[in-house]
Amino acid sequence: MTTRARRADSLRHTDPVDVSLQAALDALADPVRRSILRTLAGEPDFTRTCGTFDLPVSKATASHHFAVLRACGLLEQVDQGSRRLNRLRRAEFDARFPGLLPLVLDEDEPTE
Template sequence: MESARARTLTHVEPAEVALQVALDALADPVRRSILRDLATHEDWSRACGTFDLPVTKATRSHHFAVLRSAGLIEQRDEGARRLNRLRRPEFDRAFPGLLAATIDRAD
């Protein structure tokens, strides 16, 4: 049975995301650091609370929601943890080269 928390997760296909939404999501340095971190780990191996971010818990949740609504990440709940996956293949099909231009280089 799906929990109420899991039902709050809405995932958008990257192909359905407007370019401006994708650019806005990638413009923030905290969100880029999340994506860089996910790019160096196996899918579903990083929980939201394990990222070293200079923001509050509420702001952290907001950043993950922005990334999810831009089609950049997929999330799933596993017990009390919310695990993440970078949707690089799907995002690269919708926006070829955009991730490479933004997260594969240092700020």
Template structure:
């Protein structure tokens, strides 16, 4: 049974990838920090990786911004459980709108 939504969770907005422009999709994946987030989320089962568990070379506020950009571009779905926010890569939905783009990003060498 899913946990009840927290106040923070009710403020989450998830953009349908069909509503994202190519420019916005490209802008979202242009940043190397966001690409590293996508690769790490892709390597985990859905909703098992919390935002605070990523070792990112940016402040917490900047990391939050990066997650918000990925959510706004239709790449991430997030859910709050207690005090943590967990992530799911919206691979299938995104691939319908931008075939091959995510595969290129995920296959990129560091």
């Protein structure tokens, strides 16, 4: 199996219908993940690559955050060559948890 095939196989997307409220809340509890979601909410689908987010964490930790968002049904990713593009699954998540995502997206980012 090629590296590209292994990488594509690693993209497992969970349907929000299969996500518990606790799992959704756990994913949304982290400020880095909320920042990713707010950024994606302002971008067209599949135009933002993982490496273009300004995150205060290492590349490995950022990958973990993207995986958590994918696992709870908030994020869809597709590979395009060596780039991984992202889409916020707003409609699907809103159908499962009405009103939850707008609360998160409308939250003011903390200032330091």
